[in-house]
Amino acid sequence: xxxxxxxxxxxxxxxxxxxxxxxxxxxxxxxxxxxxxxxxxxxxxxxxxxxxxxxxxxxxxxxxxxxxxxxxxxxxxxxxxxxxxxxxxxxxxxxxxxxxxxxxxxxxxxxxxxxxxxxxxxxxxxxxxxxxxxxxxxxxxxxxxxxxxxxxxxxxxxxxxxxxxxxxxxxxxxxxxxxxxxxxxxxxxxxxxxxxxxxxxxxxxxxxxxxxxxxxxxxxxxxxxxxxxxxxxxxxxxxxxxxxxxxxxxxxxxxxxxxxxxxxxxxxxxxxxxxxxxxxxxxxxxxxxxxxxxxxxxxxxxxx
Numbered sequence: 001x002x003x004x005x006x007x008x009x010x011x012x013x014x015x016x017x018x019x020x021x022x023x024x025x026x027x028x029x030x031x032x033x034x035x036x037x038x039x040x041x042x043x044x045x046x047x048x049x050x051x052x053x054x055x056x057x058x059x060x061x062x063x064x065x066x067x068x069x070x071x072x073x074x075x076x077x078x079x080x081x082x083x084x085x086x087x088x089x090x091x092x093x094x095x096x097x098x099x100x101x102x103x104x105x106x107x108x109x110x111x112x113x114x115x116x117x118x119x120x121x122x123x124x125x126x127x128x129x130x131x132x133x134x135x136x137x138x139x140x141x142x143x144x145x146x147x148x149x150x151x152x153x154x155x156x157x158x159x160x161x162x163x164x165x166x167x168x169x170x171x172x173x174x175x176x177x178x179x180x181x182x183x184x185x186x187x188x189x190x191x192x193x194x195x196x197x198x199x200x201x202x203x204x205x206x207x208x209x210x211x212x213x214x215x216x217x218x219x220x221x222x223x224x225x226x227x228x229x230x231x232x233x234x235x236x237x238x239x240x241x242x243x244x245x246x247x248x249x250x251x252x253x254x255x256x257x258x259x260x261x262x263x264x265x266x267x268x269x270x271x272x273x274x275x276x277x278x279x280x281x282x283x284x285x286x287x288x289x290x291x292x293x294x295x296x297x298x299x300x301x302x303x304x
Contacts, residue, residue, distance in 0.1 A: 019095065020093070020104055020169035020213070034116075034163075034165055035115075035116045036219065036246070036247050036248045036249065036250065037111065037116070037119070037165075037218050037219060037248065037249045037250060038116075038247070038250040039116070039120070039123060039250070040119075040122075040123040040124075040126040040127050040130070040250065040252070041127065041250045041251065041252050041253060043123050043124050043126075043127040044124075044127070045127060045128060045131060045253075046084075046124055046127075046128060047084045048066055048069065048070065048084045048087050048088055048091065048128060049063075049066055050124070051084075051088070051124040051125045051127065051128045052066055052091075052124075052125055053124070054121040054122075054123075054124055054125075055103075055121055055122065055125060058106060058121060059096070059100075059101075059103055059106060060096060060097075060100035060101075061096075061097075061100070062103075065091060065094055065096065065103070066087075066091060068094060069087040069088075069090040069091035069094060069207075070083070070084075070087045072087075072090055072207065073086045073087040073090055073205075074086070077204070077205065078204045078205075079135060079136050079137070079204065079205075080135060081132050081135055081136075081205065084128060085128060085131060085132035085135065086132065086205045088125065088128045088129045088132050089129065089132050089133065089202050089205035089206065090205055090206060090207055091103060092104050092107075092129060092167070093202065093206045093207040093208055093213070094207045095207075103125075104167065107122055107125075107126075107166075107167070108166035108167055109166075110122065111165050111166045111167070111218050112165045112166050126252075127252055130217075130252040131252045131253060131256075132205070133200050133202075133215065133217065134200075134251065134252060134256045134257065134258060136200040136201065136202070137200075138197070138198045138199065138200065138257075138259070138260045139196065139198075139199045139200070139201055139214060141195065141196070141197050142172060142195075142196055142199065142214075143172070143193055143194065143195055143196070144170035144171060144172050144193075144194050144196050144199060144214050144216075145170055145171055145172070145173075145174050145191055145192065145193060145194070146168060146169070146170045146171075146191070146192045146194065147189060147190065147191055147192070148189065148190040148192070149187070149188075149189055150188050150189070150190065151188040151189075151190060151233075151235055152190040152235065152237070153190065153227055153229070153235040153237065156224045156227060156237045156239075157224065158224050158225065158226055158227065159223070159224060160223070160224040161221065161222070161223055161224075162221075162222050162223075162224065162239070163219060163220065163221050163222075163244075163248065164216060164218075164219075164220045164222070165218050165219065166218060167215055167216070167217065167218060168215070168216040168220060169213050169214070169215055169216075170192075170194060170196070170199065170213070170214045170215075170216060171211065171212060171213060171214065172212060172214060173212065174191070185231075186233065187233055188233045188235075189233060189234055189235070190235045190236075190237060191234070191235070191236045191237070192237050192239055193236055193237065193238045193239065194216070194222065194239045194240075194241060195225075195238075195239065195240040195241055196214070196216060196241050197241045197243070197259065197260065198216075198217065198241070198258060198259045198260060199214040199215060199216050200214065200215050200217075201213070201214050201215075202214075202215050216241075217249055217258060218248070218249050219244065219248030219249035220241060221241065221242050221243070221244045221248070222239040222240060222241050222242065223239070223240050223242055224237060224238070224239055225238040225239065225240050226238045243259055
């Protein structure tokens with residue numbers, strides 16, 4: 001998920017850039033029918049060191065980055081997370097030294113393109129990572145942005161249903177992606193405007209502490225609402241997230257909520273306003289009956 005290099009970007013800026021917000025290639029797997037992400041939830045919840053053991057032959061110098069993530073993690077993380085849970089999120093956000101691929105890059109590549117059997121070495125880490133993510137509160141319905149360094153408008157006609165199978169990093173600040181460190185203002189580029197319903201803000205647990213990164217979970221289903229091109233080379237695609245009718249991502253533990261709880265409509269007769277109105281009407285009716293009875297019991301005075 002590394003963006004095409006801008007020669008105007010300094011080495012320091014490259015180190016500060018969050019490459020997860022953009023990609024130079026297409027969004028692979030969006031129209032593919034892949035198997036749901038299941039099985040990882042059966043793994044035990046392990047410390048980060050142990051959860052990463054099956055990945056030691058896949059990721060370069062993994063133990064160094066695990067130690068880095070743990071060293072950057074507070075002893076009392078926010079959101080009620082444990083140190084290992086918070087560090088699991090932080091490890092996901094760390095960029096590996098070039099030319100080696102980062103954890104997020106390898107994990108997301110496997111989620112999008114490989115058989116689910118090839119995902120198995122990641123299961124122990126995913127158990128810890130997703131346990132941490134679902135403990136974070138869902139953001140309220142919010143428009144978030146994600147960039148791609150090419151024109152993808154032909155792949156997203158309005159009405160199309162798409163699924164993002166990887167963890168997808170987004171931002172609510174469009175100005176971040178317009179920065180020259182990211183997409184800039186020249187060349188072909190696509191901005192996804194996503195009406196998200198279950199994103200998680202990971203800033204408090206991220207290696208990039210200055211960016212308000214919002215993470216969408218694997219199996220995010222969306223419908224293309226519209227698209228337009230406000231400037232030469234710029235294509236904006238409007239997506240609306242929908243809750244899938246089948247399980248695409250298994251919850252990490254029993255009772256875990258991948259989506260915010262649905263608000264159950266209160267029956268009309270239980271609403272406070274309705275109860276008050278009914279009470280007033282009943283009181284008026286009773287008062288009317290009493291007044292009527294009193295007046296009806298009075299006999300007219302005989303004529304003098």
